[in-house]
Amino acid sequence: MFQSKTYSSLAAISLIGALTGCMQHSASQGAAEPEAANTAIVTQLAPPVQTKKPAPPLSFSHEMSDLVGAGETGTVTFTVNEGYPFGTLILEAKGGDGLDVFGASVTTSQDMSNTTTHLWQVNYTAVEDGLYRLHVTATANVDEAVSDARAYAVEVKVGNWQSAASKTTAKATMEMQSDGEPAVILEAEETID
Amino acid sequence: MTTIEAVDANVSFPDLHVFWSAGNSEGGNGSCAAAANGDIVTSSYTRTNCVDPSLTDFADFAPTIFLLGDDNVDTDEYDESVVVHEFGHYFEDQLSRSDSIGGGHSLSDRLDARLAFSEGWGNAFSAMILDDPFYRDSLGSQQSNGFAFSVDADLTDAAGPRFPGWYSETSIQQILYDIFDSGTGDDDPVSGGFAPIYAAFTDTAFSGTRNFITIYEFANQIRTEAGITASQIDSLLAAEAISGAGAQGAGETNNGGEPQVLPVYKTVTEGGGPVTVCSTNDFSSMTGGNNKLGVFDYVSLTLNATQSINISVNRTSGAASTDPDFRIWIEDRFIIQPAVMNSNNSATWSGTLTAGTYAIDFFDEGNSEETSPRDACFSFEVT
Numbered sequence: 001m002f003q004s005k006t007y008s009s010l011a012a013i014s015l016i017g018a019l020t021g022c023m024q025h026s027a028s029q030g031a032a033e034p035e036a037a038n039t040a041i042v043t044q045l046a047p048p049v050q051t052k053k054p055a056p057p058l059s060f061s062h063e064m065s066d067l068v069g070a071g072e073t074g075t076v077t078f079t080v081n082e083g084y085p086f087g088t089l090i091l092e093a094k095g096g097d098g099l100d101v102f103g104a105s106v107t108t109s110q111d112m113s114n115t116t117t118h119l120w121q122v123n124y125t126a127v128e129d130g131l132y133r134l135h136v137t138a139t140a141n142v143d144e145a146v147s148d149a150r151a152y153a154v155e156v157k158v159g160n161w162q163s164a165a166s167k168t169t170a171k172a173t174m175e176m177q178s179d180g181e182p183a184v185i186l187e188a189e190e191t192i193d
Numbered sequence: 194m195t196t197i198e199a200v201d202a203n204v205s206f207p208d209l210h211v212f213w214s215a216g217n218s219e220g221g222n223g224s225c226a227a228a229a230n231g232d233i234v235t236s237s238y239t240r241t242n243c244v245d246p247s248l249t250d251f252a253d254f255a256p257t258i259f260l261l262g263d264d265n266v267d268t269d270e271y272d273e274s275v276v277v278h279e280f281g282h283y284f285e286d287q288l289s290r291s292d293s294i295g296g297g298h299s300l301s302d303r304l305d306a307r308l309a310f311s312e313g314w315g316n317a318f319s320a321m322i323l324d325d326p327f328y329r330d331s332l333g334s335q336q337s338n339g340f341a342f343s344v345d346a347d348l349t350d351a352a353g354p355r356f357p358g359w360y361s362e363t364s365i366q367q368i369l370y371d372i373f374d375s376g377t378g379d380d381d382p383v384s385g386g387f388a389p390i391y392a393a394f395t396d397t398a399f400s401g402t403r404n405f406i407t408i409y410e411f412a413n414q415i416r417t418e419a420g421i422t423a424s425q426i427d428s429l430l431a432a433e434a435i436s437g438a439g440a441q442g443a444g445e446t447n448n449g450g451e452p453q454v455l456p457v458y459k460t461v462t463e464g465g466g467p468v469t470v471c472s473t474n475d476f477s478s479m480t481g482g483n484n485k486l487g488v489f490d491y492v493s494l495t496l497n498a499t500q501s502i503n504i505s506v507n508r509t510s511g512a513a514s515t516d517p518d519f520r521i522w523i524e525d526r527f528i529i530q531p532a533v534m535n536s537n538n539s540a541t542w543s544g545t546l547t548a549g550t551y552a553i554d555f556f557d558e559g560n561s562e563e564t565s566p567r568d569a570c571f572s573f574e575v576t
Contacts, residue, residue: 040544040545041528041530041531041544041545041546042528042529042530043523043526043527043528043529044251044526044527044529045250045251045252045525045526046251046292046525046526046527047251048239048240048241048251048254049239049293049294049295049296050223050234050237050238050239050295050296051237051238051239051279051282051291051293051295051311051312051315052234052235052236052237052295052296052297052298053235053236053237053269053275053278053279053330054278054298054299054300054312054315054316054328054330054340054362055235055297055298055299055340055480056299056300056340057299057301057302057478057479057480058479059479081479082479083299083301083354083478083479083480084301084354085353085354092333092334094265094334096265133265135265135266135333135334137332137333137334137338139338142354145342145343145346145348146300146341146342146348146355147339147340147341147342148340149332149333149338149339149340150332150340151265151266151267151332151333151334151338152266153218153263153265153266
């Protein structure tokens with residue numbers, strides 16, 4: 001038994017990453033216009049697609065250890081997937097402001113010949129409670145012709161991070177300007193030599 | 194823009210929206226709501242109604258570039274290669290025609306031929322406009338790391354990991370740049386500059402083709418442009434293991450490691466019996482699976498007169514449970530009514546078409562939507 005199929009889902013087919021706002025306007029919702037040369041049929045312009053910038057075949061995911069307090073050691077376990085048949089994968093971690101990453105695992109080098117999935121544990125600590133960022137970079141050295149790298153960041157929560165975060169909320173107040181644009185006015189001092 | 198205006202003083206650029214913020218980072222689902230929150234997936238070009246959600250016709254959607262600005266992870270506002278690459282997509286979409294199906298991609302992927310051409314163009318266009326063959330994308334802590342390659346270098350190898358061919362953006366970027374470049378360092382027989390490339394892209398014979406926009410269609414067009422000879426183009430294509438002739442790549446022998454992807458277009462005729470079409474996820478990679486070589490199989494149908502036809506597709510081999518589907522294209526529009534009717538392992542369409550050539554992209558939705566990747570082949574018949 002046949003099942004009728006509209007192209008409301010087809011708008012999304014080709015087009016992973018097509019904007020949801022766009023996908024709401026499927027072919028069956030009036031976006032279509034009759035094609036003059038084919039009055040018996042109705043056509044639709046191809047839905048917009050998202051043409052992304054080139055990227056190396058590297059992807060990240062991660063798991064956080066349980067919440068740790070200030071001065072304690074936490075761990076992030078990264079899974080780095082790559083699509084190279086051989087070469088060396090260099091992984092580097094760096095803590096954002098206030099977050100210290102440490103130990104031998106801060107930088108590691110792994111062989112890409114035998115596996116495409118690489119597990120990597122990074123230890124961190126912070127002196128104060130807060131919400132921090134931990135930055136990681138993966139560099140794939142495959143040949144001399146191409147330098148492939150990709151970066152990733154995770155949020156790291158330490159101690160009573162909500163309370164600490166609220167203290168760092170911007171104190172500046174948005175003001176409406178005469179032209180209708182909202183803006184934050186900051187004190188400035190200029191010295192001309 | 195000056196490079197373009199130098200070859201066409203009357204060029205008119207439609208409005209372009211560019212969204213950049215220090216808060217723009219990877220993530221999100223591609224929706225306008227997510228983008229408004231800074232989650233833009235990655236730097237990209239698209240058409241959106243984000244600024245004016247009341248717009249409902251895709252033709253009215255605004256050309257839009259999103260750029261990353263995530264300090265210490267990935268910023269692109271100073272990465273000229275990235276910005277111009279995305280402008281290259283704007284160029285092909287607004288001044289010519291792109292049939293790209295979008296999505297993630299890398300230099301080592303074997304891609305759907307429409308996507309491969311579009312992305313190879315983006316990379317080559319960036320090099321042409323910046324007069325620098327090196328594509329650079331800084332990232333990482335203090336933007337001290339990066340991703341770089343030369344579009345003028347021979348980065349492909351039949352042994353991999355970057356295989357040459359009609360499905361490779363790496364092959365296509367080099368072919369396009371070799372047509373353009375000249376002078377010191379030019380290591381190929383063509384020194385065409387930007388004029389013939391611009392002429393090919395903006396020729397209505399190209400943008401109005403009834404085939405898909407691939408390297409074959411472009412090669413077919415640029416062979417006719419002033420200052421270019423067919424033998425020069427053939428030599429550039431041959432160097433990248435592209436041997437197919439004409440706008441449909443007839444006789445292509447490079448299957449990328451998957452025999453069922455050839456011929457590039459399966460030619461079907463009304464009453465001429467079935468042809469075999471297939472869909473596979475074999476080339477799925479770290480950048481995704483729905484836009485790779487073999488997911489979509491191209492079919493060409495030519496009718497000599499207006500007539501009513503029936504198209505039937507039935508599974509013949511491979512995965513036991515499949516979800517075949519297809520779209521019938523008239524340039525950059527596809528038929529939505531009458532609708533394709535489909536069910537498990539089969540699909541049909543009936544309607545009246547005027548004389549002409551129709552490009553059809555066949556696919557299994559399990560592969561195109563990555564919901565259930567599988568390999569299967571089908572009979573495709575027009576009666």
